[in-house]
Amino acid sequence: MKTLETVQTQGRFFQHLQYKNEYTEESKECIILTAAQLMDKKTSENRPGMLLGKIQSGKTRTFIGVMGLAYDNGFDAVIILTQGTNALVKQTYARLEEEFAEQIAEDKLRVYDIMSMPERLRKYELSQKLAFIVKKETHNLDRLREALVDQYPSLSNKKILFIDDEADFASVAYEYKREQNITKMRVIASKINELRSRLQESAFLQVTATPYSLYLQPEDMTIHEGKVFEPIRPSFTELVPVHDQYIGGDMYFEKSQIDGHLASYLYHEVDEKELQVMKKMDGRRVKMDKLLTQKNIANIRRAIVNFIVGSCIRRWQQRQLGTKQQKYSFIIHTERGKNAHAWQGELIRSFEDLLMEGANEETDVFQTLVQQSYQDLIRSVKTLNKAPAPSYLQVYQEVKLALEEEYIVSSIVNSEKDVNEMLDYSGQLHLRAPMNIFIGGQILDRGVTIHNLIGFFYGRNPKSFQQDTVLQHSRMYGARLLEDLAVTRFYTTQRIYSIMERIHEFDAGLRHAFERGGHECGVVFIQKDLNSTILPCSPNKILLSSLTMLKPHKRLLPVGFQTGYKTHIQKTVRYIDRLIENEVKNALYHEEGAYLIPVEKAKEMITFVHKTFEMEEGREFNQDEYHSVLDYLSTEAKSGAYVWLITRTRREIQRFKKDGTFENSPDTPGKGKGELAIARRQAKDHPALIMLRQEGKKEHGWRGAEFWWPVVVAQSETTPTVFAKKNDKISKTAAK
Known part of the structure; x- marks a missing residue:
């Protein structure tokens, strides 16, 4: 088994790159671990090695380091699959020429754009280490196959590393054909797969900042334990360290x-x-x-x-x-x-x-x-x-x-x-x-x-x-x-x-799961179907504009609204007053100012609050989303579908913050005594609903009408979950 200690790190290629780039210890470890696992583990386009970095965070610099180690440890050629533009090919070519300038000058390495190779390569050239830059485009892949299999068959016997740059862009393995009701391999992935079957020995590394189509793609469209799809997972994942700038x-x-x-x-x-x-x-x-x-x-x-x-x-x-x-x-x-x-x-x-x-x-x-x-x-x-x-x-x-x-x-x-x-x-x-x-x-x-x-x-x-x-x-x-x-x-x-x-929240949540190794357990994707039942759903049926990421103690609250006029909403506000008073009086259990109430009553409060708000352009308060989230979070608890209710009255919050943006923190932490702190302490098995009665004064930017401002807080024991709001297009697809 290859380890950090057994990988050859003193070779000319890697030593030159290390001297040139001054890798930090963290970056060096990432590069060596990636190379070690590529040499030790069986990888393919369906089970690739994964180098996961953030957008524009030094992924190219890192995979070039992996290339250097690969050359020093027995790989003869590297095929870099780039996004489908000539500009990217030119940029990648220039970068390799710069990084490996010394080896190229000494005839230790040749770099080729697959579409502009010399007519006939000589044995002398083929005996050097090789790098091929190939657009993820069908003609480029046909030309690569021709070179490796037909024109220079000796190359098919060499040890080759595929590096799929920005892997999510064009290389996701499968796509759904609705009219045929089948899942089939994409053209690009199929051609890569067919080519690799002709090679004697190869490894596959995918490099991306947006890996969701790879980690979250369901395998055989089956549900695990009733709700988690089994994803197609990389063989291993290494995280590119984030630099201080x-x-x-x-x-x-x-x-x-x-x-x-x-x-x-x-x-x-x-x-x-x-x-x-x-x-x-x-x-x-x-x-x-x-x-x-x-x-x-x-x-x-x-x-x-x-x-x-x-x-x-x-x-x-x-x-x-x-x-x-x-x-x-x-x-x-x-x-x-x-x-x-x-x-x-x-x-x-x-x-x-x-x-x-x-x-x-x-x-x-x-x-x-x-x-x-x-x-x-x-x-x-x-x-x-x-x-x-x-x-x-x-x-x-x-x-x-x-x-x-x-x-x-x-x-x-x-x-x-x-x-x-x-x-x-x-x-x-x-x-x-x-x-x-x-x-x-x-x-x-x-x-x-x-x-x-x-x-x-x-x-x-x-x-x-x-x-x-x-x-x-x-x-x-x-x-x-x-x-x-x-x-x-x-x-x-x-x-x-x-x-x-x-999307950032989703990205950060999933990356955190990868850092903790949590991606091995899957991520829960849920959605309401046409019958208003919450069901698991496939990640590839989710529209990102409809996502809500749920995680322990996540807050969910409407922001960016004006109240209705006092004459229009006063009656509704009084009804919410009575509803809350009644639920506090009849709560199943209470502790530290938090009252355990049925989820249906919490949803009713949200429904009537929704009637009193007018959302600003670009802002939304989707009551179905709040209802569904409360349904899901409350049913996660084994002791029943309940919600902790915490209320405060006579609040005088401003509509806008000092910088002119909408207020987004009506709930106060209060050093352990505030309602948010109480909600987070109580919300262990059940979610919490904080209801804050605001005075809504005109001098504070409101319309002079009292109103209730709700804040949902997820419980600490909840599973990291992606909730997709109901969407007709998605629901119909799911129903089929």
Whole structure:
């Protein structure tokens, strides 16, 4: 059995990489363990080794380290399966040429793009270590098979390692054909499988940040112990260590909830109507000579000015510190269509022209825009002590100079031709000027590296969201200096932000399970069917926009609402008062101010609370979801379907927090005495429902009507669960 001690780590390939990359002990251990298990365990495309990292967290650097160890330990060739774009092939090729430059110069290694190999390789070339870069595309795989089996049959007798980069993107093993009612292997996976059957000895490693299609795919569509699907699991999983400069979803969706934290300034909400403006040219909606003042494009205007001002702040700081002034980038990704991109390109260029004109003339409108942007960005800049904070006048002069000297370049990137023309020598998007705006669609999210990204305007708004795709769209993740993060802003609608927040929670929950080894036990996926019965369901039938991740002590509460008018809801509120009073009086059991009541009564409270709320755009309070979650959590307990009820009255919470965002913490921890602390202590076998009676005063942003605010708290003994809200399309599929 191969172990850390028995793997040859002193070979020329790995030693050179280690010297070049200065691997940390944690990274080195991950690389060696991965290589050891590839050599020790039987792997295939159905039972692959798995290298699991976060988006833009150093996965490529890690698998190249595994390549080096593989070459030093008897592997003759490595086949890297890349996502299906020429840009990615070029980027991967450039990266391998750079990392293995010494071995290539000494004729120890040859790197080939499978589609542009020399006509006839000589024995001398075939005797070296080989690396083939292959797009996950049928013609590329046909060419690979031809090379390995027909043209150079000696290669089929060599020891070969397959590395499937971004494995979730095109290589999931099975797909469901509804019209045939069968599950069959995908074309790409089938071709890889057929090719590997022709090889004498091979290993298979998949590298991804979004592994759910691999871990959660059901095998034979069977249910384990009544509710957990048996997934197709990798043979082993190694987690890529996260480096200290990594910025991920926890920054955008967790730390952002902390008042005054740098992260709390990152997100800017975009009105849904503004995305419609971005779709196509409409002279009735957009007056090109009024772009700097028009209200219905306020957020895209703010995003552009923030990007310019943010870049100027950073470049000023770098100059003050005597360091190299960097170039910065901003992405607009709202549509897939080229017509939309052309319109957005015209819009951005018109913004540039008007801003340049305003800078030259120093108009009041221009000065106001720069001042508003400065006030927005300087709040987060001042949360750090790492770099000096410039004054408004200093920034104003920087912005004026940037516009007058044409520091800004906007480019449309919506085809492989565009990307290839814009790549630098290393296969990364070339930053032509100090400030670069990229307008495009899916081509921008397929692994192409974009340096120094400090602005992301995102509006891809499909009816359903796929987890893997949405996470790959998250270009704001990756290695980021905190000083750059301080001037970074993320623009999207509340609906999209909420969905991305759920996806992050799902991602974090599953990664935590992997870290603890919990993925060996499966993850519970549940859903209500057409008969309102909660049943297990297949992960591949879940829409990510309908997910709720349940875990011990998870809170579930409506956020972002206004109450109905007092005359409309007063009667309903009085009914809830009587209902709660009655349940407290007749509780099955009570302890520490918590009352055990039937789940049906808790659901009734939710039903009537729902009648008193008006949700803001992009926010939702789905009573069916709350009912189903309470049903599931309460029936998890062996002692019956009950819920702990905890109530508080005469609360006077503000509708908005100091930073202008909606209040999301009506429940107080209270150092052990608050209702949330009590709920978490009592919620062991049964969930808790906290009901908070608010005064709803007008001076606090409400309508002067009293109301109840519910908070559901999952019990500590619950199994990590993904609950999918009822969806007609899904339910019909499940019913079949």
